[in-house]
Amino acid sequence: MPTNRTAARRAWPAPVVGAVVVLLAACTPDDGPEPAPGPSVTTATAEPSEPAETSPTTPAPEPGLVVVPEVRVDVTEVATGLPAPWGLAALADGTLLVSLRDERRLVVVDPATGAVEPVTGPGADDLRDGTVARGESGLLGVAVGPEGGAAPGEVFVYRTADGGNEVLRGTLAGRELSALTPVLQGIPAASTHDGGRLAFGPDGYLYVTTGDAQQRGAAQDAGALNGKTLRLTVDGDPAPGNPDPASPVWSLGHRNVQGVAWDVTGRMLASEFGQDTFDELNVVVPGGNYGWPEVEGVGGAGSGFVDPVATWSTSDASPSGLAVTREGAYLAGLRGQTLWRVPFATPDGGESADAFGAPQAVLADRGRLRAVLVDPATPLGDDGSAVLYVLTNNTDGRGDPRDGDDRLLRVAVTPAG
Numbered sequence: 001m002p003t004n005r006t007a008a009r010r011a012w013p014a015p016v017v018g019a020v021v022v023l024l025a026a027c028t029p030d031d032g033p034e035p036a037p038g039p040s041v042t043t044a045t046a047e048p049s050e051p052a053e054t055s056p057t058t059p060a061p062e063p064g065l066v067v068v069p070e071v072r073v074d075v076t077e078v079a080t081g082l083p084a085p086w087g088l089a090a091l092a093d094g095t096l097l098v099s100l101r102d103e104r105r106l107v108v109v110d111p112a113t114g115a116v117e118p119v120t121g122p123g124a125d126d127l128r129d130g131t132v133a134r135g136e137s138g139l140l141g142v143a144v145g146p147e148g149g150a151a152p153g154e155v156f157v158y159r160t161a162d163g164g165n166e167v168l169r170g171t172l173a174g175r176e177l178s179a180l181t182p183v184l185q186g187i188p189a190a191s192t193h194d195g196g197r198l199a200f201g202p203d204g205y206l207y208v209t210t211g212d213a214q215q216r217g218a219a220q221d222a223g224a225l226n227g228k229t230l231r232l233t234v235d236g237d238p239a240p241g242n243p244d245p246a247s248p249v250w251s252l253g254h255r256n257v258q259g260v261a262w263d264v265t266g267r268m269l270a271s272e273f274g275q276d277t278f279d280e281l282n283v284v285v286p287g288g289n290y291g292w293p294e295v296e297g298v299g300g301a302g303s304g305f306v307d308p309v310a311t312w313s314t315s316d317a318s319p320s321g322l323a324v325t326r327e328g329a330y331l332a333g334l335r336g337q338t339l340w341r342v343p344f345a346t347p348d349g350g351e352s353a354d355a356f357g358a359p360q361a362v363l364a365d366r367g368r369l370r371a372v373l374v375d376p377a378t379p380l381g382d383d384g385s386a387v388l389y390v391l392t393n394n395t396d397g398r399g400d401p402r403d404g405d406d407r408l409l410r411v412a413v414t415p416a417g
Contacts, residue, residue, distance in 0.1 A: 063264070063326065063380075063382045064264055064265060064326070064347055065263060065264065065265060065326055065327070065344050065346075065347045065348070065349060066326050066327050066344075066347060066382070066383065066384045067327070067343070067344060067345065067346065067347060068327040068328070068343060068383075068384040068415045068416075069343065069357075069416075070343075070360070070415075070416040070417070071327070071328075071341065071362060071384070071413050071414060071415055071416055072413075072414050072415075072416045073339075073362050073363055073411050073412065073413055073414075074411070074412045074414075075363065075366075075409055075410070075411050075412075076409065076410040076411075076412075077114075077407055077408075077409060077410075078109065078111050078114055078389070078407075078408040078409060078410050079109045079111075079114045079115075079116055079407065079408040080114075080404035080405070080406075080407050080408075081116070081404060081405075081406075082098060082100065082107070082109075082116070082391070082395075082405075082406040082407065082408065083100055083102065083103055083395050083406065084100060084101045084102045084103070084138075084393065084395050084396045084397075084406065085098050085099065085100055085101070085370060085371070085391045085392075085393065085406050085408075086099045086100070086101040086138070086139065086140050086141070086196070086370060086371065086391075086393075087099035087139075087140060087141045087142035087143075087157070087158075087196075087197075087198070087371065088142070088321070088371040088372075088373045088389060088391055088408075089142045089143050089144045089373070090144065090373065090375075090376045090377075091108065091144055091153075091172070092144075092147065092153055094110075094111070094112070094377050095108050095109060095110050095111070096108065096109045096110075096111060096373075096389060096408070097119075097142055097144065097155065097172075098142075098391070098408070099139045099140065099141070099142045099157065100139065101133060101138040101139050101140060101396070102133045102138055102396075103133075103139075104127050104128050104131040104133055104138060104139045104159075105118065105119065105124060105127060105128055105139065106118075106119035106124065106127065106139075106142065106155075106157075106177065107119060108175060109408055111375075111389070111408075111410065117175050118175070119172070119175055119176070119177050120175060120176050120177070121175075121176035121177040121178060122177070122178060122179045122180075123155075123170040123177030123178050123179055123180045124176075124177050126168075126179065126180050127139055127157065127159065127177075127180075130159075130161055130162075131159045131160060131161065132160045132161060132162060132189075133160070134160070134191050135190075135191030135192055136191060136192045136193070136194055137160035137165070137189055137190070137191060137194050138159065138160055139157065139159045139160075140157075140158045140159060140160070140165075140194065140195075140196030140197070141157065141158040141196045141197045141198035141199075141208075141209075142155065142156065142157050142158075142198060143155075143156045143198035143199055143200055143206065144156070144200075145200065145234065146200050146204065148204075149200065149204045149234075150204065150233065150234045151169065151234040153171070153172070154169050154170070154171060154172075154234070155169065155170050155171070155172045155177060156168070156169045156183065156198050156206060156234075157169075157170075157180075157198070158195075158196045158197070158198050158208065160189045160194065161185075161189075163185065163186065164185065164186050164187050164188055164189045165187035165188070165189040165194055165195075165196070165210065165213075166182060166183075166184060166185040166186070166187060167182075167183040167184045167185075167187075167198065167206075167208055167232075167236070168180040168181065168182055168183060169181055169183050169234065182236070183206070183232065183234070183235065183236040184208065184225075184230070184232060184236045184248070186225070187208075187210050187213075187225045187226060188210075188213035188215060188218065188224070188225065188226040189213055190211075190213040190214040190215075191214075192211075192214060192256075193211035193212050193213050193214050193255065193256045193273075194210075194211045194213065194256075195208075195209040195210040195211035195226075195254075195256055195257055195258060196209065196210075196211075196258060197209040197257065197258050197259055197260055197321070197322075199260050199261065201231075201262055201268065202262050202266050203239075203241075205231050205232060205233060205239040206231070206232045206233070206234060206239075207229060207230065207231055207232075207250065207260055207268075208229070208230040208231075208232065208248075209228075209229050209230075209254070209257035209258060209259075209260055209270065210225055210226050210227065210228050210229075210230065210254075210257075211226060211227065211254075211255065211256035211257070211258075212226050212227035212254070212255055212256065212292065212293075213226045213227075215227075216292070216293040217293070219252060219253050219254055219255065219292045219293060220252065220253055220289070220292075220293070220294070221252075222244070222247065222249055222252055223247075225248070225249075227252065227253065227254045227255065227292065228249050228250070228251065228252050228254060229249075229250045229251045229254065229257060229260065229270065229284060230248040230249060230250060231248060231250040232248050236248075241286075242286070243286050243287035250284070250286055250287075251284050251285070251286065251287065251288045251289070251290060252288075252289050252290070253288075253289040253290040253291045253292050253294075253305065253306075254270075254272060254290050254292055255272060255273060255274065255275065255292040255293070255296075256272060256273040257270045257271065257272045257273075258271060258272075258273065258319070258320040258321065259271035259319060259320060259321045259322025259331060259332070259372075260284070260322060261322045261323050261324040261329070261374075262324060263324045263325075263326070263329075263344075263349070264326060264380070265349045267283060267349050267351075268283065268284040268285075269281060269282065269283060269284065269322060269324055269329050270282045270284050270322065271319035271320070271321070271322040271331045272290070272308075272319070273314070273318055273319070274296050274297065274311075274314050275293075275296055275314070276314055277296050277297060277313075277314065278296050278297030278298075278308075278311040278312065278313070278314065279311065279312045279313075279314050279316075279317040279318060279319055280297065280308035280310070280311055281308055281309055281310040281311075281319070281322075281329060281331065281342055281356075282306065282308050282309065283306075283309055283351045285306065285351065288306040289304065289305050289306060290305060290306050290308075291305035291306070297311045298311060298353075307353070308353075309342075309351075309352065309353045309355065309356045310342045310353070310356055310358075310359055312336070312340070312359065314335065315335060315336065316333070316335075316336040316338070317331065317333045317335070317336040317338070317340060318333060318334040318335035318336055319331040319332065319333055319334070319336075319340065320332050320333075320334055320369070320370050320371065320393075321369075321370060321371035321372045321373070321391070322372065323372040323373055323374045323388055324374070325374060325380055325384065325386040325388075325413065326344075326380050326381070326382075326384050326386070327343060327344055327384030327386075327415075328341045328342055328343040328344055328357075328384075329341070329342045329344075329356075330342075330362075330372050330388060331372070332369035332370055332371055332372045332390060332391070333368075333369055334368045334369065334370065334393060334396075334398075335368075335398075337364060337366075337367050337368055337369065338361045338363065338364045338369070339361070339362050339363035339364070339369055339372065339390060339411070340359050340360070340361060340362070341359065341360045341361075341362045342356050342357065342359050342360075343356070343357035343358075343360065344356060344357070345357045362413075363390070363411065366390075366392050366407070366409065367392055367393075367394040367399055367400065367402065367405070368392060368393040368394050368396065368398070368399040369390055369391070369392055369393060370391045370392070370393035370396070370406075371390070371391040372388055372389070372390050372391075373388065373389045373390075374386060374387070374388060375387040375388065375389055375410075381414075383414075383415055384413075384414075384415050385412075385413060385414045385415065386412075386413045387410060387411070387412050387413070388410075388411040388412075388413060389408060389409065389410060389411070390408070390409040390411050391406065391407075391408055391409075392405060392406045392407045392409065393406055394406055
């Protein structure tokens with residue numbers, strides 16, 4: 001159980017599972033045990049007319065989702081030589097904070113120059129000395145408190161310690177990280193299935209993704225922290241509005257969620273590793289049960305589970321990080337070595353698969369991909385254009401490193417045609 005905040009047990013609705021069939025085979029190589037002058041215009045002059053009556057001006061609505069059938073991407077290399085990078089977050093000064101899983105440290109990358117600076121200070125010493133890097137565990141997710149929130153500029157990290165996975169926070173002044181304080185501790189840990197992504201939602205609360213830590217049944221236990229998405233205040237308390245006011249659990253029935261993001265309508269999406277059949281993109285709803293270990297992929301809705309909106313063979317994706325623009329969701333594929341795009345099929349949003357198009361491969365020549373982030377310094381275009389940052393992950397022990405790996409890439413997305 002967590003040592004800082006405790007998830008209270010609650011009688012959540014229990015899906016009927018008798019009709020669901022699951023293939024319980026060995027894990028895939030990823031997420032398993034170690035072994036892209038106009039025409040002139042002629043304007044007519046009209047006769048003067050009486051001025052029209054005016055009415056009070058109403059603000060234009062914020063641009064929403066757009067339907068873009070296909071996109072083009074242009075890739076620029078920003079930084080090289082990043083050993084096993086994992087988490088990626090933007091700082092207020094326009095630089096990027098990157099966690100290095102196995103070296104148990106943070107670095108700051110300047111996207112304008114490619115310069116990489118180490119983070120120092122007592123917090124950095126704690127990460128180095130108190131983090132256990134084994135298999136898929138280590139120093140994982142990182143997030144920065146949003147301006148106007150409860151902890152603006154504060155750095156939040158997810159790491160594996162001797163007592164399990166935990167979320168910590170500290171203050172970054174320049175490149176020096178203060179002593180870290182616990183936010184949530186006692187999340188079950190293992191050498192695989194550790195989840196680990198951190199993100200602040202549009203509601204200002206901190207979302208944490210946890211894997212099942214090789215304890216399948218825990219994903220269906222609302223009183224356990226593993227196999228969940230969690231929603232917290234910056235102090236580690238269950239956020240107001242959670243399904244159970246006494247629990248940090250936001251959704252359950254997850255195997256290993258490593259990506260979470262929101263579109264401009266507030267719809268929450270998550271990317272999830274499958275066992276050996278289907279990886280998933282899910283729309284996350286509060287209290288939703290996503291079926292693991294009773295079901296993998298589509299097929300659980302009739303038994304009370306939430307079906308994914310897109311799936312892949314585990315050899316094609318193994319999705320980790322996730323970013324969302326106005327026109328689609330982008331998933332960083334490890335085993336599939338692909339940046340996948342799932343386009344939005346309607347500007348109205350929605351929680352069903354009909355609201356999403358078929359997955360498209362948009363980048364497939366850089367090896368394993370771990371994280372993807374929308375560049376907050378580049379406004380999302382009304383036409384769907386955007387800029388993403390992508391981390392490769394060929395040095396994580398399962399890839400084929402190339403000279404200069406791993407890399408931070410800038411990926412400019414524009415509508416095709």
